[in-house]
Amino acid sequence: MEEGAIVHIEYELYNSEEKLIETNLEATAKEHDMHEDGRDYSPLVALIGGGTLIEGFEDHLLEAEADTDYEIDISSEKAYGEKNSELIEVLSQDKVMQQIRDPNSLQVNGPITLGGKTGTLTLWAAGRARIDFNHPMAGQDLRYKYKITKVIDDKGEKVEALLKANTGHDDFGVEFDGDDVAVTIPESMLFDTNAAMMKFRLVSVLRDSVNAGKVSFVEVHEERTIDPGHGEEGHVHDENCDHGEEE
Numbered sequence: 001m002e003e004g005a006i007v008h009i010e011y012e013l014y015n016s017e018e019k020l021i022e023t024n025l026e027a028t029a030k031e032h033d034m035h036e037d038g039r040d041y042s043p044l045v046a047l048i049g050g051g052t053l054i055e056g057f058e059d060h061l062l063e064a065e066a067d068t069d070y071e072i073d074i075s076s077e078k079a080y081g082e083k084n085s086e087l088i089e090v091l092s093q094d095k096v097m098q099q100i101r102d103p104n105s106l107q108v109n110g111p112i113t114l115g116g117k118t119g120t121l122t123l124w125a126a127g128r129a130r131i132d133f134n135h136p137m138a139g140q141d142l143r144y145k146y147k148i149t150k151v152i153d154d155k156g157e158k159v160e161a162l163l164k165a166n167t168g169h170d171d172f173g174v175e176f177d178g179d180d181v182a183v184t185i186p187e188s189m190l191f192d193t194n195a196a197m198m199k200f201r202l203v204s205v206l207r208d209s210v211n212a213g214k215v216s217f218v219e220v221h222e223e224r225t226i227d228p229g230h231g232e233e234g235h236v237h238d239e240n241c242d243h244g245e246e247e
Contacts, residue, residue, distance in 0.1 A: 001061055001148065003049035006158045006209060009061075010043050011146035021137070043149055045165035047209050054079045057144055066148045074142045080135040087119075087133040096129045155210055159183075162205055167198045179213035181206055190219060 001007065012023040020032040026041035046053060048061050056074030064070060076082055091114075097103055099114050106112065112121045112131055123130035152158050156174055159181060163172045169192070173184030183202070189195055199217055206212040 001048045001064055001066075001151070003062065004209065005048045006152045006161060007046055007048065007061075007066070007148045008043035008150040008152070008161075009046055009146055010149055011144055014143040014145070015137075016141040016143070018143070021142075045161045047162070047205075050208070054142075056142075060144075061148075064148055066151050069145070069147050071143065071145045074144065076139050076141050079140065079142045080137045081139075083132075083134050083139040088122075088130065089119075089133065090123075090128055090130050093124065093127050093129050096131075158210055159206060159212075162209055163202065166202060166205055167192075173218070179211060180216070181210075181212045181214075182216045182218060184218040184220060187220075187222075190221070 010025055012025060012028055013021045015021055020028070020034060023029055023032075023034070024041055024044055026035065029035040029041065046061070049058065051058070053061070054074065056072070056078035059078070060070065060072050096106075096112075096114065100106065100112075106121060106124065108121055108124050110121055111118055113119075114131065117133055119131045119133035120136060121129060122132050152161055156176070159174050160170075160172060163174075163183065164170045167189060169186050169189040171186040171188070173182075175182045175184075185195070185199075189198070192198070203212075203215045206215050
């Protein structure tokens with residue numbers, strides 16, 4: 001693959017003990033009792049050379065061809081690195097509890113966020129808490145089984161794929177004026193608390209991947225109407241408002 005290509009990838013990721021860690025193949029997830037209801041089992045959208053994947057995987061993708069099955073081993077150095085003991089902290093349970101909104105959410109070997117950092121709670125005993133801020137797969141050798149199922153050539157399709165991959169939302173509207181791109185934000189993203197950060201990131205992604213010039217975002221807020229039949233001040237609603245049934 002050429003650097004800068006945008007592709008669809010189906011993959012299975014295993015650790016050195018051949019235990020499946022993650023996959024975007026629904027049949028494989030079911031086979032390993034890892035199926036998640038409601039999850040979108042669609043191909044990974046990747047920008048080759050974009051730096052969003054681990055080094056060992058990125059390197060192999062540059063040599064890969066479409067519609068070919070690959071199985072590769074990646075050392076921890078070219079995956080998520082070795083474990084760094086300086087990223088493991090031991091704190092008093094009282095100090096941890098002061099920073100946790102929902103203490104009931106804590107569980108050993110589960111995620112925990114303190115001071116804006118997310119780690120894994122590895123010990124909760126004798127008044128102490130041990131938190132590992134290394135990546136959960138740090139220190140592990142990995143094995144990828146993957147196939148590039150599609151190389152996206154159409155510029156509009158590239159943009160739509162990148163928008164979904166970087167936000168988790170779809171149904172974007174995309175219009176071009178030369179190199180300039182106007183993106184209509186889907187309603188589902190309007191209420192996303194991370195929308196502002198997503199838009200900031202998308203500008204960089206679109207400029208790096210499709211050489212976009214000016215990037216603008218359009219937010220469409222549907223007009224609300226007033227039904228005069230609901231009291232003196234009326235009732236504000238949209239077309240999806242449920243009035244209930246008359247008895």
